Amino acid sequence: MKKIRxxxxxxxxxxxxxxxxxxxxxxVSGGIAYDDPGGFFAFTFFATAPxxxxxxxxxxxxxxxxxxxxxIGGRAAPWQAVVFMFIPLYAWYWVFQAYWGWxxxxxxxxxxxxxxxxxxxxxxxxxxxxxWVVSSVLSTIGYFMARNSSxxxxxxxxxxxxxxxxxxxxxxxxxxxxxxxxxxxxxxLEESKKVSxx
Numbered sequence: 001m002k003k004i005r006x007x008x009x010x011x012x013x014x015x016x017x018x019x020x021x022x023x024x025x026x027x028v029s030g031g032i033a034y035d036d037p038g039g040f041f042a043f044t045f046f047a048t049a050p051x052x053x054x055x056x057x058x059x060x061x062x063x064x065x066x067x068x069x070x071x072i073g074g075r076a077a078p079w080q081a082v083v084f085m086f087i088p089l090y091a092w093y094w095v096f097q098a099y100w101g102w103x104x105x106x107x108x109x110x111x112x113x114x115x116x117x118x119x120x121x122x123x124x125x126x127x128x129x130x131x132w133v134v135s136s137v138l139s140t141i142g143y144f145m146a147r148n149s150s151x152x153x154x155x156x157x158x159x160x161x162x163x164x165x166x167x168x169x170x171x172x173x174x175x176x177x178x179x180x181x182x183x184x185x186x187x188x189l190e191e192s193k194k195v196s197x198x
Contacts, residue, residue: 003186004064006179009057013175016054017168054168059085061175065102068185072112074105092133099125099174106181117184124174131167135160 059082066078075097076084084094103120110117138160145153 001068001186001189003183004061004179006176006183009061010172010175010179012057013054013061014172016052016057017165017172019054058171058175061178062098064182065106065178066098068182068189069102069106069109071189072105072109074109075101092136095129095132096126099129102178106185110181110185113188115185115188117188118177118181120177120181121174124170124177128167128170128174131163131170135163135167138163 062085063078063082066074066076066081070078081098081102085091085098087094100122103122103125106120107122109115110119138156142153142157142160145156
């Protein structure tokens with residue numbers, strides 16, 4: 001297994017995140033369709049399309065996270081960790097297994113393997129996952145409220161959209177730490193193979 005290129009993948013996620021934050025700021029501060037929650041949702045949804053590659057970069061890192069601890073029999077296969085994030089509704093549960101669960105399996109792997117690698121923060125993964133779920137749920141509820149012309153739709157939508165950038169910033173920190181962990185594990189596994197073959 002090769003080491004992950006931290007600057008490429010985390011950098012790509014960072015660029016996408018900045019794009020999302022800028023577009024959200026334009027939508028909120030510009031007063032886009034404040035009198036039309038449905039129009040406001042449509043703007044924020046389509047305005048983030050140019051930054052859609054941020055999650056793609058994140059999913060590549062997620063795949064590599066699970067690939068590096070595959071030998072210990074973690075709770076998910078690499079493909080499973082990624083694919084299950086696309087299942088509607090179920091993803092709200094799976095995100096906790098994919099990220100929070102990975103920190104548990106990773107920390108167990110370095111402990112059992114006596115590997116000198118950075119410890120992964122379960123709290124960071126749990127917080128980021130929770131914010132993503134809350135943001136997604138509020139945005140979904142706000143969307144359906146807007147379709148029914150509810151006067152309370154806009155505050156729900158805005159709250160969900162304001163939580164999401166916080167989640168993305170936390171994910172940048174998490175992905176950077178995860179890449180360090182991946183590369184340390186790869187190096188340790190390569191060294192152990194060298195020792196076993198001498």
